[in-house]
Amino acid sequence: MKKLPFFASALVLAPLLAACLLLAPNAQAQSVEPLDGIAAVVDEDVILRSELDRAVRNILTQYAGRPGQLPPRDVLERQVLERLILVRLQTARAQATGVSVSDAEVDAAIANIASQNNSTPEQLRQQLVRDGLSYPEFRNSLRDELMIQRLRQRFAQSRISVSDAEVDAALATQGNAMQYRLAHILVALPEGATAEQIATGEQKIEGVKGLLERGEMDFSAAAVRYSDSQNALEGGDLGWRTIDEIPAAFAGSIRGMQPGQIIGPLRGPSGFQLLQLVETRQGAQATSGGGMVTQYQARHILIRAEDGAEDGQAKAKIDTLRARIAGGADFVEVARANSEDTRTKSAGGDLGWFNADDFGPLFGAQVTALEDGQVSAPFRTDAGWHVVQRIGSRQVDATDENRRAMVRETIGQRKLEDDWNRFLREMRGEAYVDIRTGANADDATSGG
Template sequence: MKQPLALFLFAIATATVLPAHAQLLPQSQAPQGNQPLDRIVAVVDDGIILQSELNEAMRSVQQQYASDPSQLPPQDVLARQVLDRLILMKLQVQRADDQGIHVSDADIDQAVAAVAQQNKMSPEQLRAAVEQDGSSFVAFRKQLADQLVAQRLHESVVRDQVSISDSEINNLLASPTYKAGEVHLSHIQISVPSGGNAADIEAAQKKAQQAVDAIKGGMDFKAAAIRFSDAQDALDGGDLGWRRMDEVPPAFVDSISTLKPGDVTAALRGPTGFHILKLIDQRAPSRQVITEYHARQILIKPSELMTPEQARQKAEDLYNQITTKKGDFTKLAKDNSKDDTTANAGGDMGWFPQQAWGGAIAQQLTTLKDNQVSQPFQTEAGWHIIQLLGTRQSDRTNDIERDQARQAIGNRKAEQAYDDYLREMRSSAYINVLVPELRDPNLPNGGQSGTGKS
């Protein structure tokens, strides 16, 4: 049986970070025959969302869950969820355009190739699959372009707002709340609008409690996320994947620490609204012991005064001097090597992990015994001669822990910064859902706003 395209292409159009296996929303074709004319279902600042776009997005999500349609909420709830994400994507693309953020055809071609590779296809086969599924490949590329633009907007916001100091890393590692290890989490997020009032908070809390009650009543967490969550990953069942404990917001760490796999928290109040977390699995930290190498090198670079062939011949001559004991490696490196970081030290590269100097040098190291000198080999930098001086096993747990702490703080700040940005963007935008049944009954004014562009 033919596998639906939506099973191996994304069915969600609101991801702000584009993975290699990007899921996409194929867009609809123009009405044909006696099909009714399209209608506008929502106005979003200067843009619109058509019924055909919503229908196609709905169809893609339904195909994605075709093997287990019970995970999906009722049709009206799903329509509101999908429309909400289409609105969010529209706003991100508009904001990016205002900031001069664009993508080129070459960028889109590269992304199409990545999607095709992830699905074990050529770009031509991917195009055929999209069109066979009844969708326009031009619209497919436009959808992919929108996701790329949203990704670059995300990068721009995070770059401008996120910085990490050594003191923050030290404070995190020294904190009594710091927990090592990793957890696999899913979540449901009920956001409070930026600048929300007491009525907004009460409505969000009520919706969060409805989600908690539904889960306690037997609803699968993934289905509850699809139905209730307004996070961007809601239609993926709220799966956050594996995260180190130091990446989890501190306000939630204590609650997660008491859970066993399969347990679900109560509705937790956070800075952006209410969160419900499920612990899927957890794993303990391990020591990080790696092999380090001590080596020295001579690098001969071609230049205006030395052709590539002359560089090769000089490297061969130096190699012969070293191996026949007619030249001292340290002196030859000081006199001849063009590597600015090691030449003055007689070519000494110090102790380093295998890949620290690139794949070509790493490959040579695995072939050498202690004190053995490699034959000259070529990289983009020029011709190298490497001598392996020794190896050792090094416990890098502390160094890696600091790197992970830096990354965790950065990820946490980035996530918070962009979430705040999206909430502010939505609150200040003009959003008018024209179809009454598509308005969210749990939010004041159906979640609409009218403070944006005129």
């Protein structure tokens, strides 16, 4: 199995802007807002009623002129509150695992967002003020989004891998680069759903399907009004995907569908779904970047570290392990017994074949400086302290490698989406959440 390149580290800043405008009330808002009603208690944190109201107003502003596409006020509040709860849980988990974002990094993200919108950071700030949004709250929300992206990146690095066999199989069936734009409606079911809950969910999804079949509502409006998915307020839009990025349960059916057609309801791990093929297009094949490039095969030992005392302890441990290897201990066995990279530990730290920059410039510089068979001195990256042993190198055709990298990326993104959504459901289910607004407030406590 090969670790994915750090695909999650490249920030997609346009979606960040949309997320921050929607979720401008953030985890730090209670420090600047006067005490008001509590909409929800999330573990040891709270979401204020004023935060929920502002987030709902942002949605209403976005749908100005299209109010008929929005669900009733109580349903809209529930959807928005769930988003706020998930943001709280993710940022809390990020902080607990040592994720942080500096002011300089927030400044850089704002500069990129402004550039993508053909403006300067100052013009962006002025536009936010004109739109009635607090610039400090926008910065705090952007910081939260960056933290969540880093948490997701760590998740991907530790849990998501794609084998060469999976890439080979995908390439063998790739035939063309057809892409599919999809949308879905989800009626969620809780973990361990009872027979009654399953029957209620099935009845709801069949009712939504009936509305669509009778032409009483288009798919996008139905998603906004009825879907339990996080992207409900975007009309259930799942974006453009290749066939490799579509779950196997849907992929076979999608190939034979025409734009506008709907399949389902299908039962999945999250609940019942309806899926619509919105449109198709022919994507571009990866043909650029030809020529020969050098790839490396290596294994490594990772000791994770944070700043302060833990960093010193990690450095002492990696120094000890390096001394053992220098004294004749087998690198593979030392890695299996001690490495904290859970993805490669059982394989003796084997990273497979990779390009020099796949794991970041610091790691790549260490590998390229070694001879085959040589072991590095301990060195530090954002992940922690490493010792790396270079096994070999080879020359490969970059055009073919680019195609393989793109396929590996798409498979990895599909796996990440499935696993990340499962992780979020587990985190939501385990959390203490006491919802204190809405008709079902008294019955909304979950987790423990």
